[in-house]
Structures are given as structure tokens and as C-alpha cells.
Amino acid sequence: MIQQQLNEDLLYCENIIKKHSKSFYFAFSGLPAEKRYAVYAIYAFCRLADDSVDENPIAAVKSAAINQLRHELDLFSRHEERDHPLWRALRHVFNTFEMDIQPFYDQLTGQEMDIDFSSPKTLQQLEEYSYYVAGSVGLMLLPIIATENHQYLKKTAVDLGIAMQITNILRDIGEDFHEKNRIYLPEMERLRFGYGEEKLNQQLIDQSFINLWEHLAVRAETLYDAFSNHLMIYDDDSKAPLMTAATVYREILNVVRENHYDCLTKRNFVAKERLEQMRV
The missing domain is CATH 1.10.600.10 (Farnesyl Diphosphate Synthase)
Structure with missing residues (x-):
């Protein structure tokens, strides 16, 4: 049951990269499965951050969306993440590889630079x-x-x-x-x-x-x-x-x-x- 849930979470991330970046999907689909799905999960996070800015027409709404995502990243950093496919997939990535969370925060800073x-x-x-x-x-x-x-x-x-x-x-x-x-x-x-x-x-x-x-x-x-x-x-x-x-x-x-x-x-x-x- 746990493996089935993980497979579904990773598939959720794969579908996001297939939809939004054919070039990235094409390139990284050649990785071994564990690494491939880790890349897909990271891409899904970055896509969520990017969409938080680009899909909202009002600056205040954009800022609120990024602040919400930063709050969810804070929760993730404390192992209190939301029960959601993206965060479950990222937890698997962090449990598997020697990850650094700071670049994820830097990505949100970059999205904020586009707001203002x-x-x-x-x-x-x-x-x-x-x-x-x-x-x-x-x-x-x-x-x-x-x-x-x-x-x-x-x-x-x-x-x-x-x-x-x-x-x-x-x-x-x-x-x-x-x-x-x-x-x-x-x-x-x-x-x-x-x-x-x-x-x-x-x-x-x-x-x-x-x-x-x-x-x-x-x-x-x-x-x-x-x-x-x-x-x-x-x-x-x-x-x-x-x-x-x-x-x-x-x-x-x-x-x-x-x-x-x-x-x-x-x-x-x-x-x-x-x-x-x-x-x-």
C-alpha cells in the first residue's frame, strides 16, 4: 500500500513535467528510475512556484501564493509537510538523496523577483x-x-x-x-x-x-x-x-x-x- 501510494505520487509529478516541459522530460527520462522520478518531483515543485506567479493577475495574490508555498516548505523542513502528492514525493527524494533545502527557498525568492x-x-x-x-x-x-x-x-x-x-x-x-x-x-x-x-x-x-x-x-x-x-x-x-x-x-x-x-x-x-x- 505504501509503495502504491509512492508510485501514484511520482506519477503525479511525471505528468506535470510531461505536460509543461517536453525538453526536460525528453532529456531526463534517460536517467535510472530512482533519479528520474526525483527530477520529476523537483520539477513539479518548481512548476508550482512558477504557476503561483504566472497564473495570478494581481500582485497581492501572487505574493500570497508564494508566501503560502514558503509556509508549506517551512512545514516540509520540519517534517510536518502537507498530505499531498508533491510533498510526499519530495519527502521520498529527501529520504533517498543528500538534499539541501536552501535552493528550494532560493527558487521562491526568484519567483518573488518576477512579482515586483x-x-x-x-x-x-x-x-x-x-x-x-x-x-x-x-x-x-x-x-x-x-x-x-x-x-x-x-x-x-x-x-x-x-x-x-x-x-x-x-x-x-x-x-x-x-x-x-x-x-x-x-x-x-x-x-x-x-x-x-x-x-x-x-x-x-x-x-x-x-x-x-x-x-x-x-x-x-x-x-x-x-x-x-x-x-x-x-x-x-x-x-x-x-x-x-x-x-x-x-x-x-x-x-x-x-x-x-x-x-x-x-x-x-x-x-x-x-x-x-x-x-x-
């Missing part, structure tokens, strides 16, 4: 934000994919998370601006390359936009490389899924390039046939 949003001034501020919303996920996953060496690989896990978040930003520039009224491109970099908000509003893809976009893309690619240089220290059974995840996300940048940098009016994604060719 202001465009980052500098690339450093963008990367700080990217740590909280994505680098923190790397740290959550680290004890699962580097069971022996996770204490030595924190920077590389954060590098991968930040690279993926910058990739997301470069993919979603138009959507973020027109649907969410957010500009994640750092203000100083926009000034440096001569791409102002009026051009963004006009959905103008000129050389200044391409130069700005490439500047940030190259930074993401540098971080992907920094992660890849340490891949050999991760668990043997996790290397291929990790490399697949990094390769698939990195490929989004090439898709945007192939689409003539149109991330202002077009949704860019890696086609299924291309994904299959990229599995490591």
Missing part, C-alpha cells in the same frame, strides 16, 4: 536573477546527478542553470514584452548596442538587435562550455541525460539564428525529429 519586476540594469543583475530562478534548480538536482561529488560541482550546476535561463530569455523576448510587459535584456547592454524599448515595441530586428542578442547568446554558450568541461565528474548514469539536456537547450539558440533572430513574433523550439537526433 524591474528590468535588470546590468548583465551581472541578469545572472543574479537567473541564479534564483534557474541556477537554484541546478543545485536542487545536483545531489541526484552527482551523488559522490555534488559538494564540488555547485558552480557548474549553477552555470548550467544560468545558461538555460538566458536561453529562455533570448527565446521569449517578444512574448515577455508583449504578453508580460517585461524586458529581461539588461538596460546597460541595450544602451551599449543601441537597441531601445521603442525598437522592441516595433518588433524591429536590425543589426543592433542581432548584436545584442548574440552578445547574450555567447555568454550563455560560455556557461554551457564551463558546465561541459566538468561533465566527467558527474555520475556515470547521469552524464548522457545531462549532456542531452544541455545540448537540447543550447540548440534553441541555433534555432533562433536559423529563424533570422525572430524571437519577437515567432515561438522558437527544437523540432521533435531534431530532438531524437540529439539524444546523447
Whole structure:
């Protein structure tokens, strides 16, 4: 009966990642079962945090939702968690791996940064934000994919998370601006390359936009490389899924390039046939 409940809880988390992130599901489905379902449970937590902000139109409601989630995380930290599939699944993960709860709190801090949003001034501020919303996920996953060496690989896990978040930003520039009224491109970099908000509003893809976009893309690619240089220290059974995840996300940048940098009016994604060719 206990195993049946656990199986149902883990399936609940798997269904969330299958629905919301085909790229992550595709990459991490290659892990052994115990690790695979641990990744799914962590993704489900992050999805809940993200939805708490994105699915509520009123700032006060967003804040209340994040505060409620932080309260539930407090309960979890005291082994008093809610009787709910997500929290039961996460308890299994914490009982199985040498987990650190701080990155889960950092993830909530990142979501709060989106509630009271202001465009980052500098690339450093963008990367700080990217740590909280994505680098923190790397740290959550680290004890699962580097069971022996996770204490030595924190920077590389954060590098991968930040690279993926910058990739997301470069993919979603138009959507973020027109649907969410957010500009994640750092203000100083926009000034440096001569791409102002009026051009963004006009959905103008000129050389200044391409130069700005490439500047940030190259930074993401540098971080992907920094992660890849340490891949050999991760668990043997996790290397291929990790490399697949990094390769698939990195490929989004090439898709945007192939689409003539149109991330202002077009949704860019890696086609299924291309994904299959990229599995490591």
C-alpha cells in the first residue's frame, strides 16, 4: 500500500513535467528510475512556484501564493509537510538523496523577483536573477546527478542553470514584452548596442538587435562550455541525460539564428525529429 501510494505520487509529478516541459522530460527520462522520478518531483515543485506567479493577475495574490508555498516548505523542513502528492514525493527524494533545502527557498525568492519586476540594469543583475530562478534548480538536482561529488560541482550546476535561463530569455523576448510587459535584456547592454524599448515595441530586428542578442547568446554558450568541461565528474548514469539536456537547450539558440533572430513574433523550439537526433 505504501509503495502504491509512492508510485501514484511520482506519477503525479511525471505528468506535470510531461505536460509543461517536453525538453526536460525528453532529456531526463534517460536517467535510472530512482533519479528520474526525483527530477520529476523537483520539477513539479518548481512548476508550482512558477504557476503561483504566472497564473495570478494581481500582485497581492501572487505574493500570497508564494508566501503560502514558503509556509508549506517551512512545514516540509520540519517534517510536518502537507498530505499531498508533491510533498510526499519530495519527502521520498529527501529520504533517498543528500538534499539541501536552501535552493528550494532560493527558487521562491526568484519567483518573488518576477512579482515586483524591474528590468535588470546590468548583465551581472541578469545572472543574479537567473541564479534564483534557474541556477537554484541546478543545485536542487545536483545531489541526484552527482551523488559522490555534488559538494564540488555547485558552480557548474549553477552555470548550467544560468545558461538555460538566458536561453529562455533570448527565446521569449517578444512574448515577455508583449504578453508580460517585461524586458529581461539588461538596460546597460541595450544602451551599449543601441537597441531601445521603442525598437522592441516595433518588433524591429536590425543589426543592433542581432548584436545584442548574440552578445547574450555567447555568454550563455560560455556557461554551457564551463558546465561541459566538468561533465566527467558527474555520475556515470547521469552524464548522457545531462549532456542531452544541455545540448537540447543550447540548440534553441541555433534555432533562433536559423529563424533570422525572430524571437519577437515567432515561438522558437527544437523540432521533435531534431530532438531524437540529439539524444546523447
